[in-house]
Amino acid sequence: MSKYLVAPLNWGLGHASRCVPLVRRFLDEGHEVILGGDGDSLTLLRKHFPNLRYVRLAPLKLRYGSGKRQVWAMIRALPQLLLRAVKDHAMLQAVLREEHIDRVVSDNRFGLYSTATESVYITHQLHIMLPQGWRWLEPLAERLHARIYRRFNEVWVPDYENPAQSLSGALGHPQSAISHHPSSIIHYIGPLSRFEGCTRDDTKSYPEHLTTVVLSGPEPQRTMLERELLQRFAGTQDPVIIIQGLPGRPNTRITRGKITVVPYMNDTEMAQTLLHSGHIIARSGYSTIMDLHALGILDRAELIPTPGQPEQEYLARLLARGTGSKVTC
Numbered sequence: 001m002s003k004y005l006v007a008p009l010n011w012g013l014g015h016a017s018r019c020v021p022l023v024r025r026f027l028d029e030g031h032e033v034i035l036g037g038d039g040d041s042l043t044l045l046r047k048h049f050p051n052l053r054y055v056r057l058a059p060l061k062l063r064y065g066s067g068k069r070q071v072w073a074m075i076r077a078l079p080q081l082l083l084r085a086v087k088d089h090a091m092l093q094a095v096l097r098e099e100h101i102d103r104v105v106s107d108n109r110f111g112l113y114s115t116a117t118e119s120v121y122i123t124h125q126l127h128i129m130l131p132q133g134w135r136w137l138e139p140l141a142e143r144l145h146a147r148i149y150r151r152f153n154e155v156w157v158p159d160y161e162n163p164a165q166s167l168s169g170a171l172g173h174p175q176s177a178i179s180h181h182p183s184s185i186i187h188y189i190g191p192l193s194r195f196e197g198c199t200r201d202d203t204k205s206y207p208e209h210l211t212t213v214v215l216s217g218p219e220p221q222r223t224m225l226e227r228e229l230l231q232r233f234a235g236t237q238d239p240v241i242i243i244q245g246l247p248g249r250p251n252t253r254i255t256r257g258k259i260t261v262v263p264y265m266n267d268t269e270m271a272q273t274l275l276h277s278g279h280i281i282a283r284s285g286y287s288t289i290m291d292l293h294a295l296g297i298l299d300r301a302e303l304i305p306t307p308g309q310p311e312q313e314y315l316a317r318l319l320a321r322g323t324g325s326k327v328t329c
Helices: 020-028 037-049 071-098 135-149 221-232 269-274 286-295 309-321
Strands: 003-006 032-037 055-056 104-107 117-122 154-157 186-188 211-214 240-243 254-255 259-264 277-283 303-305
Touching: 003 020, 003 037, 020 032, 020 037, 020 211, 032 037, 037 055, 221 240, 221 286, 240 269, 277 286, 286 309, 303 309
Parallel strands: 003 032, 003 104, 032 055, 104 117, 117 154, 154 186, 211 240, 211 277, 240 259, 277 303
Antiparallel strands: 254 259
16 A cells, blocks of 8 residues: 555646545555645545545645736746745655655646655646747746656646547647657546546436536636626526535525525535536636536536636637537637
């Protein structure tokens, strides 16, 4: 039996949610798992695995701007990201001095590598997309990212290896990735979803013509989209469920006419709600896309990219071409 430390980036809930099936897999294989992280992403993992030990790592509290361009918000965030990586690295060394860890699995936490143990880095963005006007810097951004992940023993890409089946498209299958890093280090492990294997349960009753909204991502954009959709559906005659993506809040439902607002749902309830929904509205984050793909309902989705996130804009367009999902920008 080996001991694993699994730690996702705290940037929305997607990095944590796609670690859930990995933790389940490690536990099924008989390994001991310690959870690591901070903020809502650690809260989500602890809700799924309340009996597992956990360690708090360097906190990250980034906020986006309220506009449609986030370039300067990201530039301002760079010092914090670098400092957090340095702190993460130091905190990992402290953990390794206390106990033996056989493998560290880091979902986009740059600093969680060590020569004292095997280190794995998870990302679907081997290619970094930048906003219009900044794309001339993409080769540099890609090389800098490669310098980060070459410190790890392996890179796991949660996507199909065959580009024709890919959910991430050019993000996970850039032609230049192999030139930056030996191909033996990059492993395509297939999409990761906490809903893998879930099927529709028709023994329970759900309202007809149901629309489900799945909110996620950094503030203030998450709250701004919630307010926008509350206004959009005000006075609707069909049922709407808004899942706020706030696992740290008390799970109290609020009803406003035909709209039900709930901070968080467990996996079973959320999967069944989505499977019984004729219309789904969500951000085009990659983890959300993997979840909808696992449930076979991507064609029901209206994907709304987070403003200023070119990779989400790209994924929304990519999936619209492949599945017929709608894109709202």
